Amino acid sequence: MSKKILGILELENRPITLPGALCAPGSFPFPVKRLTVPGATSKSVVDGDEALKDAYIRTAHTLATEGATAITTNCGFSAIYQNDVAAAVSVPVALSSLLLVPFMARTLPPGRKIGILTFDANKLEERHFAAAGWSSKDIDIAVIGIEGSETWRQLSDPIPDASSKLILDDVTKAANTLRRREPTVGAFLFECAGFTLASSTVRRETGLPVCDFVNLGNMIASVGID
Structure with a gap:
């Protein structure tokens, strides 16, 4: 049986890994795979840069190809890419x-x-x-x-x-x-x-x-x- 693996699309800003944080070791009872979205910074995503859509899609494809069985992000402002990313990959996507x-x-x-x-x-x-x-x-x-x-x-x-x-x-x-x-x-x-x-x-x-x-x-x- 295959494992559940949560893929996380990350900003270029170094993620917070303090205990209890999303990207901290042990936050989930299953494996996590994290990949950075090129060009996605806290400023560019919060500002709603539409040009990042393709980078989100490409990185989500990579996560899915490498075994992620579901995909999320570490920034709620990524919501604006939700529909495009969900349409582009074959695993469940929840970006915000x-x-x-x-x-x-x-x-x-x-x-x-x-x-x-x-x-x-x-x-x-x-x-x-x-x-x-x-x-x-x-x-x-x-x-x-x-x-x-x-x-x-x-x-x-x-x-x-x-x-x-x-x-x-x-x-x-x-x-x-x-x-x-x-x-x-x-x-x-x-x-x-x-x-x-x-x-x-x-x-x-x-x-x-x-x-x-x-x-x-x-x-x-x-x-x-x-």
Whole structure:
């Protein structure tokens, strides 16, 4: 029987491998294969560079050829490449945790919003939601970003030097700020793969569910081809 192997399309920025991070050893109970998408930096992907589409497709093809049974990324802004990459390879593709929003919405009682924590709220747009298969006209959301924070600066750097404490502090601060601002938030969705190490802390501090890239990776790999 063949193994499940999760393929991760990575940015050129050095990935965060701290415990609990998406790309940390041991984050998944199955093998992971990581490949860098040429030209895909935090800036170019967050800015929505359409010219990267072919690079995403080529790298996804390579992952699938080398045995990946499902493919994701380490940047939620990669949502804009979702349809093209999914159409180009024969294994399940989920490029952004934003794909989880419709599922999350169905789990909440009426009147509850999904709080989206993003790398940069100024850059997260309706086109990202549309590429993930939903609209903010149909699903109640509240968005907050960490732009301007030290974590934001570190994750923007080609070689980030962010500590677990720094990420935890900035992400939990954003989550608590959003909850005070939007008291009807009933769950959090972390757009940024760099936030996953803070998920358990935010769940504990807020008492609310949190969905992130590790959840997405487990889900897409579990339905991948055996």
